[in-house]
Amino acid sequence: MALRHWITLAVLVLLAVMPPVFIWMGNPFYVDLATRLVILGIAATSLNLILGYGGLISFGHAAFVGIGAYAVGIPAYHMLYGGGEAVASFNGMFQIPLAVAVSALFALITGAICLRTKGVYFIMITMAFAQMVYYFFISIEEYGADDGLVIDMRSQLPFIELDEPLQLYFFCYASLIAALLIVRTIANSRFGMVLQGAKGNNERMVTLGYNTYLYKLTAYVISGAMAGYAGALLGNFTTFISPEMMDWSRSGELMFMVILGGAATTLGPLMGSAVFIIIEEVLSNYTIYWHLPFGLMLIAVVLFARGGLMGVIGRGRDGK
């Protein structure tokens, strides 16, 4: 087994073993940290499908996460406080599929428009659509506008009690494993080959007879749906949602995680999320100005560390 396979295994085992140990040691705070890491890991992994394998520089991925979180928060709000009969009747079982469906639909509509554009237009229009969702939720008073909304009831699932930190964690962890497997399988499939081919040379792929627009749009929808799922988990974890989750700097952070960890590698986005969480946690304990060293680090990574962590660990391209 190559080095990166050992690292993959080690990281995943560590993530499975450590949280119970933290609980046993009486340090539940670290379980929260691990939960956040795993959820961000799913979101970054979903972005990796289009950014890493598809070469689509989406700067609005946080919108899908936010939509997913609101899809949990809004039904919960109506169930407890009345109104909105249409969504209130959804019980917890439906909230997560709702999150996935709504974010997939949003990805389909916006993706259909965004993918007609290329290059820098694509970057900016994805960002603008995310901003549109951001302002949409800011203008809705009922759901707290820019103050956000506290979720007083987590999604009710059979067999799993999300109010229980360790159960919530392992639900997220299992989701992460599934997300990693899904993206890896897609990337290595015929579909994934077309996607990567279009990233490298779109014109060539069109000349071969591939309608690359449809392939990219499909990837965009899958990616958006997965990010929406991550958002549903995030809403359940933080029990608080606000438009701030969709701010464009959140999208930028997700991109940072993918690039730092290594785009188009299976584990890169998760590694990038881990580094991000550690930086945020360590630096923000140390100074309120933690964005300064973080920004400098980002610049340094862009200027000097090409290929990301997985690139450094060893030619970590998958499937070879």
Place this chain on the structure above:
Amino acid sequence: MSAELEISGLNKSFGGIKATDDINLAVTANELHAIIGPNGAGKTTLISQLIGSLRPDTGRIVFRGRDITRMPAHARARLGITRSFQITSLVMEMSVLDNVALAVQARDGHSFRFLRPARAVAHIREAARGYLEQVGLGPRADAPTVALSHGEHRLMEIAIALASEAGLMLLDEPMAGLGPEESALMVALLKQLKGSRTILLIEHDMDAVFALADRISVLVYGHVIATGMPDEIRFNHDVRHAYLGEE
């Protein structure tokens, strides 16, 4: 002989410049038809319109009796038109075999298949290896594309064109940048292909053109000034005047 490709009244301007000026051209099935002309004569612009990456302003393009003037590029490829690129156009991030496999995969049904690893689909991989061997790149199949030489890249372009099993191959300067030995290899390869499919060859290397072509069309300032057998073209007065600059 039936016309495989019929171009009639084709026009395309950029700003005030006519890059394609009322082109009429019929290419018969299994013919190797060369298009020559000075730089800037509009040869690549013509190919782009045939392949569908540029829309003509006016005119018609008919392939096997079907009007494809407004058809998107990917659909034309599915009908059996392929091109090689003047400037090497490969997926550099992938291996040599992957590049050719993508061409084979393109005509193996749709590719909305998400589960099975593409590199484990034996019939695609084997077919792709076959095309690479045909152009002499068999031993390089598993190398990363970026590691190959320019000449090898040109051969890859041909392997990909072969792999798409197209009825009509548009070859845009396949000899560009090749050394004498590599050129000879390419000419030999094209000679082998000749007669088995329709080839529209754009080329600057006159020795190669006159050695290979069944017929030649001369393009000057976007307009076809002559079409004929190699010998007719060689001694055509207009061609010598306009193209070779002789009085």
Place this chain on the structure above:
Amino acid sequence: MDYGLFFIQALNGLQLGLLLFLVASGLTLVFGILDFVNLAHGSLYMLGAFICASLTFALGNYILALIVALPIAGLLGYGVERVIARPLYARNHLDHVLGTFGVILVLDTLAHMIWGPAGIAVPLPNWLNGQIVLGGTLAIPSFRLLIIAMGLATAAGLFWLVNYTRLGMLIRAGASNRTMVAALGVDIQLLFGLVFALGAMLAGLAGMLIAPITEASIGMGNSIIITAFVVIIVGGIGSMKGAFIAALLIGMIDTMGRSFLDNIFGLVMSPTAAETSAPAVSAMLIYIIMAVVLALRPQGLFPPKVR
């Protein structure tokens, strides 16, 4: 309909449009010529506002502060070009985006450290603080007229610069053919630095002009930069004319939408429905327009000629 309010809002829309143009013109220059995506352009707008605020207190005069602050903004832009942008020109847009995202974090945090978390109000001299009464209840703050005048003058100056000067000729040539310009003996590095500095001055000027109205504050750059992106997408990236027309269009539509959309909705739906849906729709209005424009013309309204 209240025509007085309509008139005032039209002026506000024009003012917003011109400010957007100042920000967007720099963005479109830098992208059109340098092929560089500069997210940190909004931070230069913010720094312009803060520097102008500090100088207003130090020098005791807003106009004087503005004159001194302009070259400082230009220098800052030049500095960003030298340190961050130049090593990234040869890279792809993704690296531009991430690198300049880092610059935003750095500059915003520095502003936070220097000027503190609260906004800084900028006092105006008395002669600018008044109103010009147009008769009846209709009055326009004189400072807003100044913003409009400055915006129009800058726009005219930019058109002259780009279309009729040697620098403008080089800028247009540099966009299409770097090597040719370099072969003419022009220092292309210096040219790029100047373009960046010019963009920074334009963004800084916009920040300085808005500061007396809104205060200088930390997040101000990040909210305008997205709108500026919408402007240059709608206008066609790299096109000065497109940026101007789209900026006025977006400024006008945004302002008018926020004030009158509920009235317009009221014509076709119940007052309560209009009142609840209008804020959400007006907040999204410019993005909806962008989506429509791009769906019809993926290169924007005035795409620059093929390069």
